[in-house]
Amino acid sequence: QVQLVESGGGLVQAGDSLRLSCAASGLTFSRNTMAWFRQAPGKEREFVGGISWFGSRTDFADSVKGRFTISRDNAKNTVYLQMNSLKPEDTAIYYCAARPGAQLVVTALDYDYWGQGTQVTVST
Numbered sequence: 167q168v169q170l171v172e173s174g175g176g177l178v179q180a181g182d183s184l185r186l187s188c189a190a191s192g193l194t195f196s197r198n199t200m201a202w203f204r205q206a207p208g209k210e211r212e213f214v215g216g217i218s219w220f221g222s223r224t225d226f227a228d229s230v231k232g233r234f235t236i237s238r239d240n241a242k243n244t245v246y247l248q249m250n251s252l253k254p255e256d257t258a259i260y261y262c263a264a265r266p267g268a269q270l271v272v273t274a275l276d277y278d279y280w281g282q283g284t285q286v287t288v289s290t
Contacts, residue, residue: 177287187245188246198265199217199270
């Protein structure tokens with residue numbers, strides 16, 4: 167049974183940083199492309215960032231480029247999202263997702279496995 171468990175969310179002020187973690191089990195982690203999505207109230211789930219099998223390629227939404235980074239530790243079956251210079255518009259539930267295969271894609275429907283999400287709230 168595949169499990170993705172996010173952690174690290176919380177309430178912060180604008181300009182602060184947070185690091186989200188996603189611990190995976192039940193899958194061959196190193197053979198999965200990993201990504202982070204987010205969903206704000208009343209909005210659709212959107213791609214935030216993704217990372218290929220061994221971290222050789224990353225991709226980010228324009229709204230977070232230059233502020234967020236993504237990394238993975240295949241020995242720990244964990245992917246991280248470092249979020250810096252947080253803005254109120256970053257407030258959302260952040261979800262970790264996994265997709266078997268090497269192709270880094272940005273569409274939620276292309277990801278097979280999902281975590282339960284972790285809330286990030288950025289106050290002014």
